[in-house]
Amino acid sequence: MQVSVESTGNIQRKMTIEVPADRADLEVDKRLKEMRGKVRLDGFRPGKVPLSVVKKIHGNDVYREVAGGIIQASFYEAATQEEQRVVGLPNIETKIFQYGKDIEFTASFDVYPDIEIAALESHTVTRESAQVNNADIDKMIETLRSQQTTWIDVERAAKNGDSLTIDFSGLIEGESFDGGTAKDVKIELGSGRMLADFETALVGMSIGEEKTTDVTFPDDYQTEKLQGKTAQFTQTVKKIQAADKPELDADFIKKFGIESGEVDALRETINENMQRELASAIQNKLKIQVMDTLANAHDFDIPTSLVTEEIKHVREEMQQEMQQGGTTQQNLDLSTLPDDLFQEKAEKRVKLGLLVGEIIRQKDIKKDDAKVEAKLEELASTYEDPKALVDYYRSNQQAMQRIEAAVMEDLIVDWASAQMTVEEAESNFDSIMNRQSAAA
Numbered sequence: 014m015q016v017s018v019e020s021t022g023n024i025q026r027k028m029t030i031e032v033p034a035d036r037a038d039l040e041v042d043k044r045l046k047e048m049r050g051k052v053r054l055d056g057f058r059p060g061k062v063p064l065s066v067v068k069k070i071h072g073n074d075v076y077r078e079v080a081g082g083i084i085q086a087s088f089y090e091a092a093t094q095e096e097q098r099v100v101g102l103p104n105i106e107t108k109i110f111q112y113g114k115d116i117e118f119t120a121s122f123d124v125y126p127d128i129e130i131a132a133l134e135s136h137t138v139t140r141e142s143a144q145v146n147n148a149d150i151d152k153m154i155e156t157l158r159s160q161q162t163t164w165i166d167v168e169r170a171a172k173n174g175d176s177l178t179i180d181f182s183g184l185i186e187g188e189s190f191d192g193g194t195a196k197d198v199k200i201e202l203g204s205g206r207m208l209a210d211f212e213t214a215l216v217g218m219s220i221g222e223e224k225t226t227d228v229t230f231p232d233d234y235q236t237e238k239l240q241g242k243t244a245q246f247t248q249t250v251k252k253i254q255a256a257d258k259p260e261l262d263a264d265f266i267k268k269f270g271i272e273s274g275e276v277d278a279l280r281e282t283i284n285e286n287m288q289r290e291l292a293s294a295i296q297n298k299l300k301i302q303v304m305d306t307l308a309n310a311h312d313f314d315i316p317t318s319l320v321t322e323e324i325k326h327v328r329e330e331m332q333q334e335m336q337q338g339g340t341t342q343q344n345l346d347l348s349t350l351p352d353d354l355f356q357e358k359a360e361k362r363v364k365l366g367l368l369v370g371e372i373i374r375q376k377d378i379k380k381d382d383a384k385v386e387a388k389l390e391e392l393a394s395t396y397e398d399p400k401a402l403v404d405y406y407r408s409n410q411q412a413m414q415r416i417e418a419a420v421m422e423d424l425i426v427d428w429a430s431a432q433m434t435v436e437e438a439e440s441n442f443d444s445i446m447n448r449q450s451a452a453a
Contacts, residue, residue, distance in 0.1 A: 016091040024100075024126050024314045030091050032116040037080045041112060044075050076112050088120050098125040101318030123316035128371040131310045133432035138302040140430075141295055141440040145287045149442045153283050154261065161265070164254035170217050171253050173203035177215060178252035183228070183244040192236070193244065197251070211246060223249045270397065287442065289391070294445050300422065303429045308364055315363050323359035324352050331355075369425055378428060384420045385413075392416070 015031040049067050050060045057066075084105060092099050103120035110116060164176050171177055177200050183193035202212055214226035225247045230239045259265045263274025271278045332347045372378065389406055393399035406412045 014087060014091065016095055018095050018097065021121070022314075024123050024316060026097060026122055026124055028088070028091060028095070028097070028103075028120045028122070030087055030116075030118055030120065032083055032087050034113055034115050037076065037083050037116060038112060040079045040083075041072070041076050044079065045072065048075075072112065080110060080116055083116065084118055087116075091120075092122075097122075099123075100125055100316040101322070123318055125316070126313040126367065128311065128313050128368060130372060130375055133306070133310060133429060134434070136306045136310060137434040137436060138299060138306060138430060139436045139438050140299050141438050141445055143291060143295070143440045143442050143445055145284055145291060145442055149287060150280050150283050152443075153287060154279070157269075157283075158258050158261065158265070161259045161268070163257045165257050167253050167255045168220065169253070170219050171202060171215055171250065173216060174201070174256055176201050176254040176256070177250055178254075179215065180249045180251065181211075181246050183246040185239075185242050185244045190239070190244070193246075211248075214246075215248060215250065218248070218250045220250055220253055223247060286395070289395070291442055291445060294448075296423070296426070298445070298448070299430065300426045303426045303433070304365055306433065307368055307429055308361060311364075311368055313364075313367075315360055315367070319363045319367075320356070320359050321352075323363050324355045327355040327359050327362070369422075372425060372428065373421070376428060378421070378424050380417060381420060381424065384423070385417055388420050388423075389413075389416050 014033070017029045019027045019029075021027050045064060045067050048071060049062060049064055052062045052067050052071075053059060054062050054066065054070075057063075084107070088103055088105070089099075091097075100123040103122040106119045106121075108117040108119065110118070167175075179198055179200060180196045181194065181198065183190065185193075200207055200212065200215070202215060205212075208228055208230070210226065210228040214224060214228075218224060225245055227243055228246050229243045230236075230241060232241045234240045261276060266274045266276065266279045269279065269282065271282060328347050328350075335345065335347075389403060390399075392406075393402040396402045406416060
């Protein structure tokens with residue numbers, strides 16, 4: 014087999030390969046002989062069709078199958094021989110493809126870029142720190158109580174915090190407008206879901222009462238034709254419900270799996286969960302900074318084939334997130350949108366993937382089994398039946414690989430941040446967790 018390699022770009026290669034004719038021809042002859050005993054043809058007894066006739070009828074099809082397999086195999090043999098680190102699938106162009114002649118073809122492909130790990134000492138990242146205090150726990154308990162709130166009908170004037178069911182119709186300069194009329198709308202007064210003037214007018218109203226109120230749309234309102242306009246809304250209250258928040262008693266506490274029903278036990282459980290969430294959020298923020306810094310500190314060509322494949326994954330993930338998130342765009346079909354919209358995110362992922370892989374290889378960073386187990390135990394601790402989750406992961410190789418990948422990311426962050434200047438910054442639970450939610 015003769016091989017020549019040509020560089021057509023920094024990471025682009027074109028390889029010309031010649032394969033001796035007998036490599037294909039001998040296999041073709043062998044298969045045709047095997048077929049001879051099975052071929053049925055008018056005028057010949059079974060198994061007595063001449064080989065020349067079998068070759069004339071089936072020779073081209075057999076040759077295409079055999080030679081196609083040889084081209085595939087010989088490409089990877091040649092790539093190994095020439096020490097080419099091939100990325101993705103090659104673009105094959107055949108030049109000589111005929112029985113009795115040497116097979117000649119060219120293969121154009123990308124190779125993995127040569128990456129030199131940059132010095133990171135001049136780069137700075139910030140690691141935040143915070144404590145979970147009693148006020149944070151109190152606030153979380155109130156959140157849990159609010160999540161368990163039920164609503165009871167009341168016969169009194171409406172006030173902030175109440176849930177109202179109303180009808181409304183609006184006019185601008187005596188004309189109705191899109192979205193200006195609705196029936197049986199639920200509004201929680203004070204939530205800010207509706208315009209302030211609209212909500213304020215409902216405070217103090219009673220069931221069956223009707224009121225007409227001027228409501229001015231802000232200049233930056235989402236519907237352009239309503240910006241700055243004043244509408245006259247007629248509002249009718251049909252139902253008023255007051256929030257019935259559960260007491261912090263044993264019955265409430267037991268709903269969270271705390272059989273003792275004691276407040277101190279609830280606070281301890283909440284504290285443990287918040288500490289775990291806080292540590293994870295701090296680590297995630299540091300990881301984002303470190304990965305961004307790594308990406309910005311390195312410049313190398315990214316294989317197009319990997320980006321093309323990653324664009325598919327980004328598109329699929331965004332589609333799933335929109336459908337699961339229940340957004341107003343959940344029915345948008347992202348497959349109809351151009352690849353350019355997903356290009357930047359895909360390129361960054363591929364770049365970091367290549368870079369992380371090279372750091373692991375060059376710095377000999379190895380999987381830490383103890384940390385994998387610790388990560389699995391940490392994840393399991395958040396579930397009602399930790400043992401069942403651990404058993405599931407240990408019996409599912411793909412699931413365990415996700416745990417191992419997360420641990421390897423942590424090891425990369427540890428290695429990279431050790432090379433950088435890490436500034437410590439005091440913060441608080443709410444600030445860190447709110448930014449974590451926004452980033453997600």
